[in-house]
Amino acid sequence: MGPRKLRYVIGILCIGPVLIWQLQNPYYTLAVRLVFAGLLLLGLTRCSAPLLLILIQLDLYLTVSTLYAVEDPPEPVISFFCVVLLMLLSRLRSSQELTGVRSIAQLLTSKVHTKRSSSEHAAPMGSDHRLQVAGSEILGVAARSLLLVLAAALMLAILTPDPSSVQEYGLTPSGMHTLSIGLILCAGYLIISLPFSEFHWRHLTPNQAGIYLRSRFIGWLHHDLRGIERRRRRHRRKQAHRHRRAQNHSYSTYSKEAD
Amino acid sequence: MFFWIRELIGWTLLAVSLYLISIALGFAESRQVIQAGIIVVASIAVMRMSVLLIRMNTAARISQQSEQTD
Incomplete structure (x- = not known):
């Protein structure tokens, strides 16, 4: 079984229980179930993690009132690992499509190889150099995403809906909760991603720096x-x-x- | 010399934007979401400008160094 097929199988195994639960949910009308079934088919053919994350958000939006009535909380650990796995699969797929590299091991070895060659002389913007950027980027993005998901899980655990928000702001507790988490995550993302991106920026080659400067100056002038x-x-x-x-x-x- | 001055200004602006974000987080913790949103938008604008300044400065420095070595 190739890595592509393996990814699809893992994706289906991750989303299967969630989607079956969606389709069997008695709170939904037939139209909503049909929409979920259509999204499921799309997800199976495209295996797109963002689509599935939107699906989970839709589910949370529709069942948020019923969740508070349930005494046993849902399994946060399983959901967390499912989301992390989907996110990494999606990132791996998009990076492989961009670079044409078959596996992570190949990506890492090619990175080491190009690092050695680039230390001898400044390489132009060729395919090897593009591979090096993609290899370092994938690790940075994976670390960033993991940190963000951890921060999101922490926020979800700490912040609880405030019933007084309806009187104060005219917002429902879940709306208030979403806004607060969104703001905190936005700030967290900025703070976490800045050191990574600036660190990568310091490794520009003179050619890349020239291209960036020219494109900026053309944009301005x-x-x-x-x-x-x-x-x-x-x-x-x-x-x-x-x-x-x-x-x-x-x-x-x-x-x-x-x- | 100018490179270092620009770099310093960029990082100072970045620190200002992080300070603004901390103010916004304070608002969000006390559940004043609207105020926090306004501050976050302002801080993002400052942060974008500071990052642009730092990146332009770094790119210009690398280009000039390569020209000098050539």
């Missing part, structure tokens, strides 16, 4: 040129997308004919 270039890039991206779709289509028809 020649705004029209920037707009033209952006339109060109969008056009090129669309053309590449069309080309890729045509290639996939021809490949699928060829494989069908071969079968």
Whole structure:
């Protein structure tokens, strides 16, 4: 079983119980269940963690009043690990799509290799260098995300809804709770992500620094040129997308004919 | 010299924005969410500008160093 299939299987194993619970929830109408079933099918084909996280948020939004009535709290530890796993799978998938690297081990070895070569001379913006940036980024982003999820879990455990918020602000306790957690997480994210991003920024090559400076100066001094270039890039991206779709289509028809 | 002055100004602005965030957290802890939201927006603006200043300064320094070595 390849890593891609393994990821899909783990994703399905993680989301399966949650989604089955959603579909069997007696509080939902048929329309809501159909929406969840559609999202489930989308999730299975695309295996997108953000979609599933939105699904869980929807579930929390719809069942938040019933959760307080239940005496036994839901299993926070299992939910926490499910969310962490989904997040890491999603990050791994997107980074692999960007770099074309098959596994984490390959990513790390290629990083070491390019680090050695870049110490000898400043490498241009080639594929090897892009691999090095992606390798260091994936570790930084994983650490950041893990810290944020830990902070979110702590906030959820500490902050409890305040019943007096309805009288004071016209907000429901759950709305108040969400706003408070959102603000604290936003602040936490900024404070945590700043050292990481600044640390990475110090490792710019002169070529990259020049590109950044030129793009900034063009943005400030020649705004029209920037707009033209952006339109060109969008056009090129669309053309590449069309080309890729045509290639996939021809490949699928060829494989069908071969079968 | 100018690089270090700009870097210092950038980090000072960053410290100011973190101070603003701590004020916002104080508001959020006392459940004054609206006030906290306003302060967070202001602090994010200050932080973005400070980070931009630091990054521009770092990029300019690296570019100039490479030109001098060439």
